[in-house]
Amino acid sequence: MPLSFENIAALALEMQHGLASHDRFNRMIGIIHRLFLCDATALLRYELQSFRPLAIAGLAPDVMGRRFRIDAHPRFEAIARAGDVVRFPAESDLPDPYDGLIPESPALHVHACIGLPLFYGQTLMGALTLDAIAADQFSGYSDDELRFVASLAATALNNALLLEQLEKSATPYIPSPRSHDSNIAEEMIGESSVMQILRKEIAVVAPSDLNVLITGNTGTGKELVAQSLHQQSQRASKPMIYLNCAALPESVAESELFGHVKGAFTGAVKDRAGKFELADGGTLFLDEIGELPLTLQAKLLRVLQYGDLQRVGEDRQLKVDVRIIAATNVDLKQSVINGSFRSDLYHRLSVFPLHVPTLQERGADIVLLAGFFCERCRAKFGIKHLSVSKAARDLLLAYDWPGNARELEHAIYRAAMMAQAEAVNDDVSLQPQHFSLSGSEAPAHIMAVNHDTPMQSLKDAQLQFQRDYILRAYNASDRKWALCARILEIDPGNLHRLAKKLGIK
Ligand SMILES: Nc1ncnc2c1ncn2[C@@H]1O[C@H](COP(=O)(O)OP(=O)(O)OP(=O)(O)O)[C@@H](O)[C@H]1O
Ligand SMILES: [Mg+2]
Incomplete structure (x- = not known):
C-alpha cells in the first residue's frame, strides 16, 4: 500500500x-x-x-x-x-x-x-x-x-x-546548554505551568550574576534548580562547589568555608583552601542555609559585601569572585523574625528568590516523573521492561506527596523491587499493591512501626525504626535538621550522614 x-x-x-x-x-x-x-x-x-x-x-x-x-x-x-x-x-x-x-x-x-x-x-x-x-x-x-x-x-x-x-538567543548569553561535561546538570522533568514558569525564571536569572535563594519543601528538586542555574550561567565552565550548612558542626564550619593555615588550630597540619576559594570564578551552593549558625552568618555577610575573606589563623585578606546560590526548606522570613537568621544576610541572599513548587501543584507531571524514575530504575537494576499500570498511575496522581519528587523516586524504586520479586517473566508492571502510600495525614514513611508489617530481619526492622523515628523528629522540629539533631541528642553531622544512609535526605 x-x-x-x-x-x-x-x-x-x-x-x-x-x-x-x-x-x-x-x-x-x-x-x-x-x-x-x-x-x-x-x-x-x-x-x-x-x-x-x-x-x-x-x-x-x-x-x-x-x-x-x-x-x-x-x-x-x-x-x-x-x-x-x-x-x-x-x-x-x-x-x-x-x-x-x-x-x-x-x-x-x-x-x-x-x-x-x-x-x-x-x-x-x-x-x-x-x-x-x-x-x-x-x-x-x-x-x-x-x-x-x-x-x-x-x-x-x-x-x-x-x-x-x-x-x-534573544536573551544575553546562553552557553551551549548540554555538553558532555561531568559537571552537567541533570534534567528537570515537568511540563506543568508552574514548572514552565520556574524554567523561565531560571533562564532569566541564571546569566545575571545575582545571588539566588531557592526555597521549596523537602525533595522538590532545589538542588536540581541550583545545578541548572549554574549550567546556564556565564560561570558554567567553572566549578560549582557544594556545601551543606546543616551538616557542619560550628567548630569546623569556618574553616570549611574560608580555609585555614597550618597551625591555626590543633589538627591544622597544613594550609587548606576553603569552599569560597575553591569556588573562585564559579558558584558556591550553600544548601540548607537556614541552618547556618549566627556567628558564621556574620562572616558570610562580610564576604558577600566586600568579596574578601581571611583563612582561619591568617591576617591576610583574600579576594574572591563567587556567586552564591543558597537553598532552604525553612521559612527564612520567619527565622528572621524569631532571630535565628540575620535580616541583612537574608536581604543579600534573596535578591532573586526562586520558589520550587510542591509535586502536588504539578499535577500530571507526576506521571512524567514516574516514567523518568522507572526508566532510571530499570537501567540501574537491569529490569528488562518496567511499566506503570493504569491503576497505579491513578494512585500516584491521587496521593499528596509530602516528600515530593524524592518520595516519588523512592516509591517507584521500592515498588519496582516488590513487583520484580513477584514477576513471573521479564515484564514487570507496577500495580497499586506494590506501593505503600497511605492517607494524606499518615503517609507510610512517617508512621510508627506498624504491628501488622510482615516479619523481617532484625537489622531491617532496626533500620525501618530509625527511619520512621528520625522522620517523626524531623517533622516535629518543623523540618529543621539542626533542631531535629538536638531533639535526638546526636551530632548534626552524624544525623546528616545517618539520614543520607537511610535514604531520608
Ligand atoms: N523535576 C525533576 N526532574 C527529575 N528529577 C527530579 C526533579 N525534581 C527532583 N528530582 C529528583 O528528586 C530527588 C530530590 O531532589 P533534590 O535533592 O534536588 O531535592 P531538594 O529540594 O534539594 O531536597 P531537600 O530539601 O531534601 O534538600 C533527586 O534525586 C532529584 O534528582
Ligand atoms: Mg537538597
Missing part, C-alpha cells in the same frame, strides 16, 4: 506549520500514526546519548518522561547507528523499549517495527519509530517512501529546533 498523493500532501502540509510547539509535534505524530495504521508511534529527539520523546501516539503517558539511553536499548542503538531506514525482523529477539508501554498490547513479541533516524546533514537529530502488532503492517511501504517521510520529519524537527534557538 504505497503512500497516495493525498497522504503525502496531507503530511507535507501538516509539517509546514512551523512545528514550534508540542501541538505541532503531536499533530505530525497523529497523522503518521493514522496513515501507517501503527499501534505505537513516537518522535524522539537525540541528545546526550539518549532518545527523549517529543510526541507519542498509542503509548502510555509516562513514556513522555522517560529518557532512553541508547547503551541500554539495543533497538535504539541500532537506529542511532544505522544512518538509514531500519526494519527490525518481526521475530527479532532484541528487547523492544516499548514492551509493556502500549496499553492496548502489554507484550510485544512478534511485531512490525521500523526506526527512521532523522538527520540534519551528518548530524543525528532524532528518530521516528513506528510499531504495529500485525507483523506485516509495514511491508507494503518501500524504503524510499519511508525515507521520504523521514526527510519531511527531519526538516520539520530542524525548523522547530532552529526556532527554539532563535528564541533563546
Whole structure:
C-alpha cells in the first residue's frame, strides 16, 4: 500500500506549520500514526546519548518522561547507528523499549517495527519509530517512501529546533546548554505551568550574576534548580562547589568555608583552601542555609559585601569572585523574625528568590516523573521492561506527596523491587499493591512501626525504626535538621550522614 498523493500532501502540509510547539509535534505524530495504521508511534529527539520523546501516539503517558539511553536499548542503538531506514525482523529477539508501554498490547513479541533516524546533514537529530502488532503492517511501504517521510520529519524537527534557538538567543548569553561535561546538570522533568514558569525564571536569572535563594519543601528538586542555574550561567565552565550548612558542626564550619593555615588550630597540619576559594570564578551552593549558625552568618555577610575573606589563623585578606546560590526548606522570613537568621544576610541572599513548587501543584507531571524514575530504575537494576499500570498511575496522581519528587523516586524504586520479586517473566508492571502510600495525614514513611508489617530481619526492622523515628523528629522540629539533631541528642553531622544512609535526605 504505497503512500497516495493525498497522504503525502496531507503530511507535507501538516509539517509546514512551523512545528514550534508540542501541538505541532503531536499533530505530525497523529497523522503518521493514522496513515501507517501503527499501534505505537513516537518522535524522539537525540541528545546526550539518549532518545527523549517529543510526541507519542498509542503509548502510555509516562513514556513522555522517560529518557532512553541508547547503551541500554539495543533497538535504539541500532537506529542511532544505522544512518538509514531500519526494519527490525518481526521475530527479532532484541528487547523492544516499548514492551509493556502500549496499553492496548502489554507484550510485544512478534511485531512490525521500523526506526527512521532523522538527520540534519551528518548530524543525528532524532528518530521516528513506528510499531504495529500485525507483523506485516509495514511491508507494503518501500524504503524510499519511508525515507521520504523521514526527510519531511527531519526538516520539520530542524525548523522547530532552529526556532527554539532563535528564541533563546534573544536573551544575553546562553552557553551551549548540554555538553558532555561531568559537571552537567541533570534534567528537570515537568511540563506543568508552574514548572514552565520556574524554567523561565531560571533562564532569566541564571546569566545575571545575582545571588539566588531557592526555597521549596523537602525533595522538590532545589538542588536540581541550583545545578541548572549554574549550567546556564556565564560561570558554567567553572566549578560549582557544594556545601551543606546543616551538616557542619560550628567548630569546623569556618574553616570549611574560608580555609585555614597550618597551625591555626590543633589538627591544622597544613594550609587548606576553603569552599569560597575553591569556588573562585564559579558558584558556591550553600544548601540548607537556614541552618547556618549566627556567628558564621556574620562572616558570610562580610564576604558577600566586600568579596574578601581571611583563612582561619591568617591576617591576610583574600579576594574572591563567587556567586552564591543558597537553598532552604525553612521559612527564612520567619527565622528572621524569631532571630535565628540575620535580616541583612537574608536581604543579600534573596535578591532573586526562586520558589520550587510542591509535586502536588504539578499535577500530571507526576506521571512524567514516574516514567523518568522507572526508566532510571530499570537501567540501574537491569529490569528488562518496567511499566506503570493504569491503576497505579491513578494512585500516584491521587496521593499528596509530602516528600515530593524524592518520595516519588523512592516509591517507584521500592515498588519496582516488590513487583520484580513477584514477576513471573521479564515484564514487570507496577500495580497499586506494590506501593505503600497511605492517607494524606499518615503517609507510610512517617508512621510508627506498624504491628501488622510482615516479619523481617532484625537489622531491617532496626533500620525501618530509625527511619520512621528520625522522620517523626524531623517533622516535629518543623523540618529543621539542626533542631531535629538536638531533639535526638546526636551530632548534626552524624544525623546528616545517618539520614543520607537511610535514604531520608
Ligand atoms: N523535576 C525533576 N526532574 C527529575 N528529577 C527530579 C526533579 N525534581 C527532583 N528530582 C529528583 O528528586 C530527588 C530530590 O531532589 P533534590 O535533592 O534536588 O531535592 P531538594 O529540594 O534539594 O531536597 P531537600 O530539601 O531534601 O534538600 C533527586 O534525586 C532529584 O534528582
Ligand atoms: Mg537538597
